[in-house]
Amino acid sequence: MKHSSREVFIIDDYQHVLVNELMSRSSEKSYDKFTDIGKHTWLILNTAGKLAENRRIYILAHTQTDDFGNIRMKTVGKMVDQVIIPESFFTIVLRATVNNGNYLFSTQTNGMDCCKSPMGMFSDTLIENDLKYVDDTICAYYGINKTKRVNQ
Template sequence: MRQSRCRIKEDVMGLPVLIYGKSGSGKSRSLKFFDEHEVVLLNTERKELPFRKRFRKTGSSDDINQIIATINKNPEKVYVIDDAGYIMTHLFMSQHRNKKGNASFEMYDDIADAMYGLVKRIKTDVTDPDKIVYIMFHEDTDDFGISRLRTIGKQLDRKVCLEGMVTICIRCMSENGNHFFRTVTDGSDITKTPEDMFESPEIENNLKLVDDTIRDFYGWEKYKPKEDKQS
């Protein structure tokens, strides 16, 4: 049984965690193991969840300022942005038709600024040090065969490397109908987690398990259902 590391980082505010994978690989499904009161779901595309459970607190904003404000004003410790890639898509679709020449480059700068700002502000502007924000993305394969976050084109990738801004980047995969998470890279993707955080390179498709493991690793308090808090 892994013991808690008790390494609370006083200089860190919120903790951004990237979760990426193909459509249908189980990214949204992995939320089903959370208690309905445990997580705040920021559903940018307003899509239905692939399971019966419904979370008590949900939102659908793709505005970075509003997302950060939502994280700060709520007491919950777990936040999920599903799917953050649509923040880029919505910005692109709302601007691209009238952008030509230098204005087109400025549009990509704006999108890069937004995504950089999202990850950066979770680390600097979220006021509680044990709030974890799971940022979900679809994946894409680059010219070198590396699976990475899907963004709006190579120009954006050259401007900002989101996975370089985080310590935890977990890949969601599916084989023969079985969903699972990868916690370390096999050389063909951008997956990474701290050494000794997870016991296996492949774990259950269960974001609650991931959250508990991260909190154990850093010595942060884990969620207790209401009935347990009263006992």
């Protein structure tokens, strides 16, 4: 991300990235692999946060529901869940939901999930499940001028 000229990055899906590292090291008996997964997650999230303001990183992931009904990003290992807490690195966290057969993004928490967005960014708590719409809205909100479009 640091060395690319692209403005937009989409990581789909991040949970799969975590599982790939975990399973490629499944024969290891120590907990070092979980420390490494935590460190690599932290490095990616930290790097994303240090990019220029006009660059947007969309990290897509599955969710999990805990025993208390709280919904958050699905990860592997306690270090990522309890120490790093991926959602805390972002100003905007949307969650896909289905409402009356319509696929939508939730923009604000319902008290049991980690959704959030700045006040006034989205006019509704449920918006169209459309990443282009989300990107356009973010750019308009922050005054980001898109310089080029890359279809890859």
